[in-house]
Amino acid sequence: MPEIRSDPYSFSYGIDSVVDAGPTPVELPVRARLRPAEKLLAPQLDALLALPNIDDFIASQLAPYLKDVSILSPARFREVLAQTSFGLRFAAESRPHAARSLGGAAGLLADEIRMRELLQMYLTALLEV
Numbered sequence: 001m002p003e004i005r006s007d008p009y010s011f012s013y014g015i016d017s018v019v020d021a022g023p024t025p026v027e028l029p030v031r032a033r034l035r036p037a038e039k040l041l042a043p044q045l046d047a048l049l050a051l052p053n054i055d056d057f058i059a060s061q062l063a064p065y066l067k068d069v070s071i072l073s074p075a076r077f078r079e080v081l082a083q084t085s086f087g088l089r090f091a092a093e094s095r096p097h098a099a100r101s102l103g104g105a106a107g108l109l110a111d112e113i114r115m116r117e118l119l120q121m122y123l124t125a126l127l128e129v
Contacts, residue, residue, distance in 0.1 A: 078116070081109065081112070081113055081116075082113070084109060085106060085109045085110055085113060088102055088103075088105050088106035088109060089103075089106045092106055
């Protein structure tokens with residue numbers, strides 16, 4: 001007859017010694033080299049067992065190709081938005097034949113930047129409450 005115990009943890013030997021090696025240094029990854037959450041690696045079993053379907057094909061065709069995924073970090077994204085806005089305004093001034101469309105794009109991007117700043121202000125105000 002098997003032995004039934006109420007204690008799931010049983011130790012047949014006691015603690016021999018306790019060694020305190022001190023705190024081990026923790027190396028954090030460089031923030032600029034972190035992968036965005038959308039680009040995490042899929043588990044290997046899912047990659048092996050997953051069969052491609054039409055949804056996967058559409059998603060792969062619509063996903064933008066990024067040479068540098070670090071632009072998806074918030075600080076770098078704001079920097080790229082500001083550079084793009086400046087580049088559009090400069091291009092609108094230097095190309096009179098395309099000034100209307102480039103100026104419109106620069107205006108839309110400036111609106112986007114202002115909306116993001118307003119959102120950040122509201123989030124900060126909510127966190128202070």
